[in-house]
Amino acid sequence: MPTKSSYPDVEIPDTDIWGFLFERKDRPYPDDKVIYVDPYTNRSYTYAQVKNTAVDFGKGLKALWDWQKGDVLALFTPNCIDTPSITWGAHWAGGIVSPANPGYTAEELAFQLQDSGAKALVTQLPVIATARKAAAMAGIPEDRIILIGDERDPSLKFKHFTSIRNTSGATRYRRTKANPEKDLAFLVYSSGTTGHPKGVMLCHRNIVANTLMVAAGEGGNMSWKGGLDGNGDSILAFLPFFHIYGLTVVIHQCMYSGFRCVVMPKFDIENWCKIVQDHRITFSYVVPPVVLLLSKHPVVKKYDLSSLRMLNSGAAPLTKEIVDAVHSKLNLKVKQGYGLSETSPTTHTQPWELWYSTIGAVGTLLPNQTAKYMSPEEKEVPAGEVGELWITGPNIFKGYLNNPEGTKNALTEDGYFKTGDVGYQDKDGNFYITDRVKExxxxxxxxxxxxxxxxxxxxxxxxxxxxxxxxxxxxxxxxxxxxxxxxxxxxxxxxxxxxxxxxxxxxxxxxxxxxxxxxxxxxxxxxxxxxxxxxxxxxxxxxxxxxxxxxxxx
Structure with missing residues (x-):
C-alpha cells in the first residue's frame, strides 16, 4: 500500500501567493520585523518594506508596459535582498516569474528567455553584458532590462527597479488576483544534469502548500522571536534564489514564518563562517559539498560556529560518513531533506530529534502527500525493497512547459510524479534515496x-x-x-x-x-x-x- 504522511494534513488556503503572504490574518510577527539582510552593506527589508516595494513595483509594471496576467518576468541575478520584492511585485501584477542561473552564457539564457516567453528581464550590473546579449537574441527590447542591487548603470541606459516603482500614473492600478490552482507562479528550469533544461510549471497553490509543509516539517523548532539576541532564528541564505530549493525554503519560508534571512550573493567558505559568527546564525540550508568543506577546510577552525543549532542538507544524497565527520570535528548537527523542482521542492525532511538516529535517511514524508516505491515494471515494492520513488500531493507541478511528451512520461493519470530517484523506506517510515535511475x-x-x-x-x-x-x-x-x-x-x-x-x-x-x-x-x-x-x-x-x-x- 502507498505510504501516507504520518503528519496531520495542513489546511491549504484557497489563495494565491500574494494573498497567502500579505493578506493573512494569522501573521505572528509585526510589520517592522526585519526579514532580509545584506551582511556586506547592512541594507535590509522589513516585512512592511517588502510589501510596499512589491506593490510599487507591480504598479510600475502595469503602468509602464501594460503588464497582463500570465506575462513572464525573467530574473538573471545573483542572490540579492531586492529579489523577494521584485518576485512578489510581479505576482501582484498577475505575472509569472522565471529565474535563471546568473552563471549562464548568453546562449543558455536566451534559450530560457525564448522558451518561457519572457517579456522583460531583471538583472544586476556585473552581468549586464550577458543579459543584454541574451535579450537581443530572444527579442526582448533593451528598455525592458531592469537592474536591481546597489549598483546603478552609469550610462543611464538601463532603468533601476526603483524608477519602475515610481512610474507616473501607477497609483491607479489594482492587484491582479491569480487562480491558485490553475495560474502559474514560477517557471523554474531543471539544472540540466542530464541534458537540456526543462521549464517546470509551478502554480501558486504548489508554493503555498510547500511553504506550509516545510513549516510543519521543522516542527516548531524555529521561531521568529527569542533565541540568542531576541531576533529569533536567523537563516544564512547562500542557496541560489533562482533554484527552487532557495526560492521556497528560504525566500518564502522566511517571509511566512518571520525568520531573519541573511543573504549571501554566492557561497564562499570563509565568508559563510564569518557571517555565521558575526550574525549569530542559527540555521542554514546547505548542500553536501558545503558539509564536506566544513569537515575538511582548515579555515573553519578560525570561527565560532556555536550559534548554529542545525543545518539541513538537500539537493543531493548526504552520507553517514560526511555527517559523522562534520559532527565529530565541529559538533555541528546536520539533518537531511529531499525534494525536486517538480515537487516545489520539499517532500521529506528528518525530524530534528532524529537527525542522528536516522543518518542516511532523507526523512519522513511531509504532510498532505502519499508516496510509493515502484519496480521497473511499475509494480509497488514492499518496505525495505529498492524501487523508484513516486509521489502525489498539492506540491506536484503542473507539467513541463512546451513538452507534452516529457509531462506524460513524468506524471501518471492518477496524479503521481515519477521522481526518477531510487531508494526504499524502512519499517519506521524513514525514506532513503540511494541514486538517480539514470545514474x-x-x-x-x-x-x-x-x-x-x-x-x-x-x-x-x-x-x-x-x-x-x-x-x-x-x-x-x-x-x-x-x-x-x-x-x-x-x-x-x-x-x-x-x-x-x-x-x-x-x-x-x-x-x-x-x-x-x-x-x-x-x-x-x-x-x-x-x-x-x-x-x-x-x-x-x-x-x-x-x-x-x-x-x-x-
Whole structure:
C-alpha cells in the first residue's frame, strides 16, 4: 500500500501567493520585523518594506508596459535582498516569474528567455553584458532590462527597479488576483544534469502548500522571536534564489514564518563562517559539498560556529560518513531533506530529534502527500525493497512547459510524479534515496549507486572531493565504476595513491562495487550551483580520455 504522511494534513488556503503572504490574518510577527539582510552593506527589508516595494513595483509594471496576467518576468541575478520584492511585485501584477542561473552564457539564457516567453528581464550590473546579449537574441527590447542591487548603470541606459516603482500614473492600478490552482507562479528550469533544461510549471497553490509543509516539517523548532539576541532564528541564505530549493525554503519560508534571512550573493567558505559568527546564525540550508568543506577546510577552525543549532542538507544524497565527520570535528548537527523542482521542492525532511538516529535517511514524508516505491515494471515494492520513488500531493507541478511528451512520461493519470530517484523506506517510515535511475551503474546485472561510493570516498583523508561514474568496459562487456578524485592539499595524485584508494575501497564494499574503472585525479568536480554532480560532463571527459588513448595506441 502507498505510504501516507504520518503528519496531520495542513489546511491549504484557497489563495494565491500574494494573498497567502500579505493578506493573512494569522501573521505572528509585526510589520517592522526585519526579514532580509545584506551582511556586506547592512541594507535590509522589513516585512512592511517588502510589501510596499512589491506593490510599487507591480504598479510600475502595469503602468509602464501594460503588464497582463500570465506575462513572464525573467530574473538573471545573483542572490540579492531586492529579489523577494521584485518576485512578489510581479505576482501582484498577475505575472509569472522565471529565474535563471546568473552563471549562464548568453546562449543558455536566451534559450530560457525564448522558451518561457519572457517579456522583460531583471538583472544586476556585473552581468549586464550577458543579459543584454541574451535579450537581443530572444527579442526582448533593451528598455525592458531592469537592474536591481546597489549598483546603478552609469550610462543611464538601463532603468533601476526603483524608477519602475515610481512610474507616473501607477497609483491607479489594482492587484491582479491569480487562480491558485490553475495560474502559474514560477517557471523554474531543471539544472540540466542530464541534458537540456526543462521549464517546470509551478502554480501558486504548489508554493503555498510547500511553504506550509516545510513549516510543519521543522516542527516548531524555529521561531521568529527569542533565541540568542531576541531576533529569533536567523537563516544564512547562500542557496541560489533562482533554484527552487532557495526560492521556497528560504525566500518564502522566511517571509511566512518571520525568520531573519541573511543573504549571501554566492557561497564562499570563509565568508559563510564569518557571517555565521558575526550574525549569530542559527540555521542554514546547505548542500553536501558545503558539509564536506566544513569537515575538511582548515579555515573553519578560525570561527565560532556555536550559534548554529542545525543545518539541513538537500539537493543531493548526504552520507553517514560526511555527517559523522562534520559532527565529530565541529559538533555541528546536520539533518537531511529531499525534494525536486517538480515537487516545489520539499517532500521529506528528518525530524530534528532524529537527525542522528536516522543518518542516511532523507526523512519522513511531509504532510498532505502519499508516496510509493515502484519496480521497473511499475509494480509497488514492499518496505525495505529498492524501487523508484513516486509521489502525489498539492506540491506536484503542473507539467513541463512546451513538452507534452516529457509531462506524460513524468506524471501518471492518477496524479503521481515519477521522481526518477531510487531508494526504499524502512519499517519506521524513514525514506532513503540511494541514486538517480539514470545514474545507477550496471555492473554485470548488479546495480551500483554512485552516491554510496562517493560517500565512502569522501571519508578518506587523502580525498577532498570526488565523483563516481560508470564507464563501459569492452573487454568485460559491462559498465564499471570509475572515481574522479580531487586530492587533499599535499597529496600527490599518482599511481601509488590510486592503488592505495582502490585497495582501501575494495575492503569496504561488495565485489561488484569495486572501482574497476580506476581512479582519475582532477582539480575539481563539475557541479551545478545547487551542488549536484554534473556526471554528463565527466562522461564526456571519460570519452575524450578513451579517444585519446585509442589514438596513442595506433
Amino acid at each position: 545507477l551503474i550496471k555492473y554485470k546485472g548488479f546495480q551500483v549507486p554512485p552516491a554510496e561510493l562517493e560517500g565512502l570516498l569522501s571519508s578518506h583523508p587523502k580525498i577532498n572531493d570526488c565523483a563516481v561514474i560508470g564507464i563501459y568496459n569492452k573487454d568485460q562487456a559491462t559498465e564499471v565504476p570509475r572515481a574522479y578524485i580531487v586530492p587533499s592539499p599535499g597529496t600527490e595524485g599518482g599511481k601509488g595513491t590510486e592503488k592505495e584508494i582502490m585497495d582501501w575501497m575494495a575492503a569496504k564494499v561488495a565485489s561488484h562495487k569495486r572501482l574497476r574503472g580506476g581512479v582519475r585525479f582532477v582539480d575539481e568536480i563539475p557541479k551545478s550551483v545547487s551542488g549536484k554532480i554534473l556526471r554528463r560532463v565527466l562522461k564526456i571527459r571519460a570519452q575524450e580520455e578513451e579517444d585519446a588513448g585509442q589514438k596513442a595506441r595506433l
